[in-house]
Amino acid sequence: MLLEGKVAVVTGGTRGIGFEIVRKYLANGAKVVLFGSRQETVDKALEKLNAENTSWEVDGMCPKLTDAGEVEKAILAIKEKFGKIDILVNNAGISQSTPLYNYTAEEFDKCIDLNVRALFYTILPAAKIMKEQGGGCILNTSSMVSISGQPAGVGYPTSKFAVNGMTISLARELAKDKIRVNAVAPGVTKTDMVASLPADMVARISAQIPLGRPGEPEEVANAFLYLASDMASYVTGEILSVDGASRV
Numbered sequence: 430m431l432l433e434g435k436v437a438v439v440t441g442g443t444r445g446i447g448f449e450i451v452r453k454y455l456a457n458g459a460k461v462v463l464f465g466s467r468q469e470t471v472d473k474a475l476e477k478l479n480a481e482n483t484s485w486e487v488d489g490m491c492p493k494l495t496d497a498g499e500v501e502k503a504i505l506a507i508k509e510k511f512g513k514i515d516i517l518v519n520n521a522g523i524s525q526s527t528p529l530y531n532y533t534a535e536e537f538d539k540c541i542d543l544n545v546r547a548l549f550y551t552i553l554p555a556a557k558i559m560k561e562q563g564g565g566c567i568l569n570t571s572s573m574v575s576i577s578g579q580p581a582g583v584g585y586p587t588s589k590f591a592v593n594g595m596t597i598s599l600a601r602e603l604a605k606d607k608i609r610v611n612a613v614a615p616g617v618t619k620t621d622m623v624a625s626l627p628a629d630m631v632a633r634i635s636a637q638i639p640l641g642r643p644g645e646p647e648e649v650a651n652a653f654l655y656l657a658s659d660m661a662s663y664v665t666g667e668i669l670s671v672d673g674a675s676r677v
């Protein structure tokens with residue numbers, strides 16, 4: 430029970446890595462509000478979690494993450510309902526693999542809007558709440574491409590380099606308010622996001638993983654559990670790779 434009594438918000442919590450983070454946090458005593466893009470997927474995720482354990486305290490919302498006003502309203506509503514926010518996990522994200530010459534400005538903007546701007550929109554109101562309550566923890570989902578780059582779909586690695594920049598900068602800025610800011614950089618992980626990539630791309634990437642296989646969402650969620658817990662009380666500004674040594 431590493432997160433007993435904590436209140437956590439997890440964006441992109443309806444499936445994949447985010448869903449496993451939510452499960453892990455609930456199993457460790459946290460109350461969790463998950464964000465999804467549609468009410469239908471939020472309801473499905475809540476149903477699944479409630480069926481697994483009826484005593485878990487889990488709620489769901491679907492604010493438009495690229496709308497600063499909507500996000501602020503949702504964060505304030507959570508503070509109103511639960512009295513505090515201890516942990517914010519910015520996990521929602523989209524990947525892209527379009528070659529540059531086929532890319533459009535709209536596609537690039539879509540990636541930056543969700544993978545970068547939306548983080549700023551959740552962090553701003555949440556950090557104010559955390560400061561007022563005397564501390565907190567912000568976690569962002571980065572990617573191994575934030576270290577190695579990616580040979581197509583330039584918006585995606587660009588967005589994750591930005592996630593690292595935001596993480597390290599805010600860790601330095603918010604340390605005085607006892608707010609730790611870290612990121613987890615997964616490698617190829619078995620989720621829908623990977624299923625939507627071209628099969629030859631996934632096979633090519635997997636063959637190069639030193640540990641010889643893609644990661645499981647639960648293996649990534651374990652890193653999020655550690656970083657959110659008091660076990661990581663002196664860890665901030667860290668980009669923790671969970672990638673089977675793919676980046677090196």
Ligand code: NAD
Pocket residue numbers: 440441442443444445446447464465466467470494520521522523524543570571572573614615616617618619620621622623
């Ligand atoms: P996924 O597609 O299974 O889940 C993505 C989540 O983001 C979903 O819950 C979805 O509802 C949410 N989301 C997507 N678009 C949204 C939008 N417009 N508004 C609100 N929510 C939206 O993907 P995943 O693999 O679990 O990815 C989660 C995070 O992990 C992402 O930030 C991704 O960049 C990162 N990541 C994934 C991998 C991988 O191999 N799966 C590797 C490195 C990093």
